[in-house]
Amino acid sequence: MTENREVFPGDEIAVEEEYLAADGTFVCNGKIYASQIGRLVLDDDECIARVISPNPPNMLKEGDTVYAVVNDTRKTMVTATALCREGTDRAIASSTDATLHVSKISPNYTSSTSEEMRKGDLIRARVIGTKPSLQLTTKDAHLGVVRAQCGLCKTELVRKGENLFCPKCRRSQPRKLADDYGDIRL
Numbered sequence: 001m002t003e004n005r006e007v008f009p010g011d012e013i014a015v016e017e018e019y020l021a022a023d024g025t026f027v028c029n030g031k032i033y034a035s036q037i038g039r040l041v042l043d044d045d046e047c048i049a050r051v052i053s054p055n056p057p058n059m060l061k062e063g064d065t066v067y068a069v070v071n072d073t074r075k076t077m078v079t080a081t082a083l084c085r086e087g088t089d090r091a092i093a094s095s096t097d098a099t100l101h102v103s104k105i106s107p108n109y110t111s112s113t114s115e116e117m118r119k120g121d122l123i124r125a126r127v128i129g130t131k132p133s134l135q136l137t138t139k140d141a142h143l144g145v146v147r148a149q150c151g152l153c154k155t156e157l158v159r160k161g162e163n164l165f166c167p168k169c170r171r172s173q174p175r176k177l178a179d180d181y182g183d184i185r186l
């Protein structure tokens with residue numbers, strides 16, 4: 001018999017006479033208990049009892065690269081919502097509310113956050129802090145805006161030199177661009 005129920009730390013799951021205590025378990029007075037949350041597996045062929053932990057939660061940490069969408073540009077900071085961590089499509093388990101201080105947007109001096117980013121822009125950023133909320137930077141060449149639409153007509157903006165350009169409005173718009181702007185699809 002193989003059980004597949006969820007167990008919690010301290011749950012009695014088997015007796016030592018019948019099973020060998022393996023990963024995720026501990027023994028006390030001849031009984032086997034779960035030492036972690038997980039799925040109980042009683043292997044009757046090998047007579048092994050183990051508890052298999054589900055995937056650890058996808059918590060963002062310092063140094064992670066994330067994709068985020070810009071919510072607002074304020075005087076000294078940009079607010080954004082982290083969508084995913086680069087390299088994984090799993091949902092982020094920690095808070096996704098992020099801020100980007102004006103001094104962390106570009107290696108150059110930034111006089112106005114709205115000269116670098118606009119609401120709705122998709123950015124690639126690096127996590128530089130997680131408490132009390134997510135703090136991001138886009139200072140490196142590979143970080144910054146990776147996709148953006150025109151604020152007036154919603155046309156996808158194209159790169160023109162160091163700026164973005166709306167082919168419909170024939171208008172140039174400044175941004176802190178990632179070096180591969182326009183090349184990525186999420």
Ligand SMILES: [Zn+2]
Nearest residue numbers: 150153166169
């Ligand atoms: Zn336009």
